[in-house]
Amino acid sequence: MYLPSKIIVREVGPRDGLQAESCFVETSRKVDLINRLWECGLKMIESTSFVSPQAIPQLQDAEAVIAGINRPPGSTVSALVGNARGVERALKAGVDEVQVVISASEAHNRRNVKMSIEESLRQLEQAAEKAWSSGLVIRAAIATAFGCPFEGRITYSRIQEMTKALQAMGIKQITLADTAGLGNPLQVYSLVNSFRDDFPELEVALHFHDTRGLGLANSLAGLQAGVTVLEASVGGMGGCPFIPQATGNIATEDLVFMCESMDIATGVDLDRLLETAKWLEEVLGHALPGRLLQLQRTGKVCNC
Amino acid sequence: MYLPSKIIVREVGPRDGLQAESCFVETSRKVDLINRLWECGLKMIESTSFVSPQAIPQLQDAEAVIAGINRPPGSTVSALVGNARGVERALKAGVDEVQVVISASEAHNRRNVKMSIEESLRQLEQAAEKAWSSGLVIRAAIATAFGCPFEGRITYSRIQEMTKALQAMGIKQITLADTAGLGNPLQVYSLVNSFRDDFPELEVALHFHDTRGLGLANSLAGLQAGVTVLEASVGGMGGCPFIPQATGNIATEDLVFMCESMDIATGVDLDRLLETAKWLEEVLGHALPGRLLQLQRTGKVCNC
Numbered sequence: 304m305y306l307p308s309k310i311i312v313r314e315v316g317p318r319d320g321l322q323a324e325s326c327f328v329e330t331s332r333k334v335d336l337i338n339r340l341w342e343c344g345l346k347m348i349e350s351t352s353f354v355s356p357q358a359i360p361q362l363q364d365a366e367a368v369i370a371g372i373n374r375p376p377g378s379t380v381s382a383l384v385g386n387a388r389g390v391e392r393a394l395k396a397g398v399d400e401v402q403v404v405i406s407a408s409e410a411h412n413r414r415n416v417k418m419s420i421e422e423s424l425r426q427l428e429q430a431a432e433k434a435w436s437s438g439l440v441i442r443a444a445i446a447t448a449f450g451c452p453f454e455g456r457i458t459y460s461r462i463q464e465m466t467k468a469l470q471a472m473g474i475k476q477i478t479l480a481d482t483a484g485l486g487n488p489l490q491v492y493s494l495v496n497s498f499r500d501d502f503p504e505l506e507v508a509l510h511f512h513d514t515r516g517l518g519l520a521n522s523l524a525g526l527q528a529g530v531t532v533l534e535a536s537v538g539g540m541g542g543c544p545f546i547p548q549a550t551g552n553i554a555t556e557d558l559v560f561m562c563e564s565m566d567i568a569t570g571v572d573l574d575r576l577l578e579t580a581k582w583l584e585e586v587l588g589h590a591l592p593g594r595l596l597q598l599q600r601t602g603k604v605c606n607c
Numbered sequence: 608m609y610l611p612s613k614i615i616v617r618e619v620g621p622r623d624g625l626q627a628e629s630c631f632v633e634t635s636r637k638v639d640l641i642n643r644l645w646e647c648g649l650k651m652i653e654s655t656s657f658v659s660p661q662a663i664p665q666l667q668d669a670e671a672v673i674a675g676i677n678r679p680p681g682s683t684v685s686a687l688v689g690n691a692r693g694v695e696r697a698l699k700a701g702v703d704e705v706q707v708v709i710s711a712s713e714a715h716n717r718r719n720v721k722m723s724i725e726e727s728l729r730q731l732e733q734a735a736e737k738a739w740s741s742g743l744v745i746r747a748a749i750a751t752a753f754g755c756p757f758e759g760r761i762t763y764s765r766i767q768e769m770t771k772a773l774q775a776m777g778i779k780q781i782t783l784a785d786t787a788g789l790g791n792p793l794q795v796y797s798l799v800n801s802f803r804d805d806f807p808e809l810e811v812a813l814h815f816h817d818t819r820g821l822g823l824a825n826s827l828a829g830l831q832a833g834v835t836v837l838e839a840s841v842g843g844m845g846g847c848p849f850i851p852q853a854t855g856n857i858a859t860e861d862l863v864f865m866c867e868s869m870d871i872a873t874g875v876d877l878d879r880l881l882e883t884a885k886w887l888e889e890v891l892g893h894a895l896p897g898r899l900l901q902l903q904r905t906g907k908v909c910n911c
Contacts, residue, residue: 304649304797304828304831306793450831464774487868488827488865489608489610489868489870492608493608515864516858516899516900517865517868519824520823520826522823523824524608544649547788553712557819557820559792560794560820561821564793564794565791565792565793565794566793594817594819595820598854600820
């Protein structure tokens with residue numbers, strides 16, 4: 304079984320997780336969360352989102368968050384942006400990198416950003432120009448790459464076209480995102496292999512939601528296909544706050560546990576990360592769905 | 608990615624699941640559960656346990672359960688037994704197959720069956736003689752094969768020795784069981800490959816608990832190593848009934864979903880199985896941890 308010897312875990316909880324919380328988390332708590340995550344050894348954190356406060360009120364304090372957090376040596380402070388205006392805000396706030404998102408599904412893209420894919424691509428082109436002219440790294444996520452709840456299966460040619468368009472904007476890091484948790488391990492392995500064959504000059508990252516319980520199996524398939532950047536959210540944050548079992552990202556600590564148990568180095572202190580996840584549950588006032596968190600709550604280790 | 612084209616899902620919920628329930632489930636409900644599982648297309652069901660009613664009062668109605676259930680064509684009614692006396696009872700009740708368990712860990716074996724491994728082997732030898740002389744198929748599970756909460760890592764030579772002892776009793780089907788959910792995918796892949804190389808004449812099955820969330824990833828690794836018999840429990844039943852998130856077997860419907868989504872035929876009707884798992888939650892009076900069950904409760908399909 305081929306597996307890489309080390310990977311980068313890209314933490315997206317402060318963005319993908321917190322934006323799904325029903326309550327606004329105080330800025331000082333967000334800053335505290337990110338600083339604690341650095342201390343766990345995480346090096347890349349998608350820290351917030353520079354989008355309209357009307358669209359995502361939970362992250363309306365993006366500037367204050369970036370201003371408040373520590374910047375340890377070797378860290379990459381990333382933020383989601385939707386357009387050139389977002390890039391400007393992110394640049395002014397002092398992020399290292401911006402992330403844009405476009406959906407492989409027309410129906411999902413319209414729902415997500417209220418634009419057609421073509422309109423999105425035009426907007427991202429302006430965002431990319433602004434980023435490059437300012438010296439900011441820009442990376443792109445292709446949402447619903449493994450299936451769409453509205454359109455169903457996404458063809459590989461759609462992924463190819465979209466990647467070529469993003470590549471033409473100078474983007475070198477592409478994240479294939481299983482937004483709705485519809486992917487399966489064989490599909491992940493096969494898509495990543497095709498993608499890496501066709502775009503050897505691009506770095507591919509993976510982003511899984513655990514909607515149907517396949518998040519870690521899909522991550523395993525991605526690792527076997529040679530992916531070395533995986534996104535995850537501390538505690539598995541991202542589901543509906545009223546139903547803790549719901550459908551967040553894979554939990555960072557569960558991914559780290561799986562990798563480290565197979566001797567894949569992540570650079571992350573698992574015990575400290577679990578403590579951070581438990582602290583986060585207190586901050587949010589509800590349980591998070593991460594599996595190691597659940598185990599610590601029950602204390603069970605044996606079913607004999 | 609090598610994967611088999613079809614597998615057998617061996618349902619263990621009526622035994623491994625129900626024995627972990629704090630309340631006694633009425634015999635007629637147990638019978639109903641097993642009959643519903645046959646109707647889902649499952650062909651092998653570990654239906655109960657012929658052990659001391661003092662040890663496992665939840666399954667004290669073993670004879671009545673076997674007497675009550677349907678026996679569709681092609682079905683295998685299996686039951687757990689601990690010794691020759693259990694084989695006698697199972698034989699009289701009319702099962703097709705008995706399953707014995709021995710732990711690879713001395714400490715776990717003493718805890719589980721209050722005997723040393725050596726004493727267990729002697730007892731299983733008598734059980735096997737009784738089974739063979741009566742024309743019953745006997746299969747064996749090696750518990751804690753992927754690690755023990757008391758002894759830690761289990762060496763492969765221990766598994767080899769134990770397998771040779773079981774093989775000497777005429778046993779041809781061995782289940783490697785991750786009783787405490789301590790295994791990882793690389794370990795599963797590697798152990799199964801070694802096992803199949805060393806014992807090509809034996810059928811190997813896998814049994815995972817989802818204690819640390821790796822149950823499906825471990826199953827995937829087992830499939831990649833060529834295993835075609837996987838055990839699972841409807842709804843993921845088997846955890847502590849007071850904490851539904853706790854550590855049962857992998858959920859049968861989640862395993863079936865993963866396999867079918869990769870075009871591995873299971874012969875199981877997933878919709879019907881999900882209905883059965885939901886019905887079982889009502890019977891038990893509490894939620895079960897299966898991931899597709901959780902999704903149906905929340906109704907979420909998209910995190911955009």
